[in-house]
């Protein structure tokens with residue numbers, strides 16, 4: 227399959243591109259009126275995510291509006307614990323919840339890696355359908371939560387402010403938490419492999435809550451499992467340095483909120499790219515990772531509340547910051563936000579952002 231636009235995959239391989247590629251975390255979501263209309267028709271977020279035709283429709287919505295360089299599967303990280311039997315549901319205005327959280331060694335010992343082509347078939351069917359409908363326009367990103375971030379929701383039973391329950395488990399029964407992280411890691415590897423087999427052309431792990439850990443705890447409970455994923459996830463043959471369009475290798479992006487203290491360690495994990503938030507300058511991130519990985523990020527999403535002129539300035543600053551830390555070259559950068567978009571953001575401001583990324587980074 228020849229891609230019509232392979233900027234994103236080339237940037238992940240740190241190859242030269244004509245413009246810096248851009249996509250946005252949560253680019254398909256409630257800020258789009260067409261998303262809200264589809265959600266109304268489908269009934270709920272879960273009904274949309276579990277229906278491959280609707281998941282495909284939603285995935286393509288932002289691409290119809292904006293000149294984005296990648297599509298991301300419309301789904302959620304919590305599909306995996308749901309398939310492990312925890313019972314995912316959403317309460318309006320409160321976010322995700324689990325009917326059966328796992329809080330002790332006994333409950334954790336009963337968890338098993340779900341079967342990807344039965345229990346998570348709807349996700350794989352969505353990937354296959356999206357690939358067909360994209361017809362090579364842009365690459366499709368598959369994704370998963372990180373073992374630690376999934377564990378946060380599985381132990382807390384939903385979102386949390388201070389992660390009191392899982393941190394108490396870390397202190398009082400670290401062996402049980404390691405058992406949970408270990409089964410999650412096996413599940414993440416199987417889940418990403420299945421998405422790759424179904425057609426995902428790049429894979430992203432979201433370690434959204436890694437930054438909630440102290441350095442010692444991050445290095446015990448998150449980093450080793452991210453590294454195991456990067457080492458063990460089979461993603462095909464490394465393409466030649468100036469790889470052809472049909473390169474079989476599927477790059478892995480490890481995104482982490484608050485991962486700035488660990489960039490050197492993450493760059494050595496085996497991942498092809500790191501996603502970073504706005505608490506670190508891209509120039510610094512590029513210097514510290516020394517071309518070992520591509521970098522993705524990192525505009526503060528709230529910059530989208532600024533005026534179009536202010537957004538353009540912020541976009542240029544982020545692009546130039548990356549180049550300043552990368553020996554003057556824009557290669558190896560994928561433009562993104564440092565975290566997901568919010569429902570009250572203005573789609574016209576997104577158009578401004580995407581346009582400015584391409585205009586300012588044209589080689």
Ligand code: CP3
Nearest residue numbers: 251252253254255271298299300301302303321432434566
């Ligand atoms: O980026 C994309 O456009 C792809 C789709 C995507 C969703 N969730 C859709 C979604 C992705 C990649 C995710 C990942 C995800 N889900 C993460 C990691 C990334 C991050 O944002 O930190 C996490 C922690 C979750 C868990 C989750 N799912 C939460 C906290 C929520 C509630 C959000 C809210 O504001 O109510 C969800 C639901 C969810 N996942 C929505 C979307 C578009 C909102 C659903 C709706 O009400 O329509």
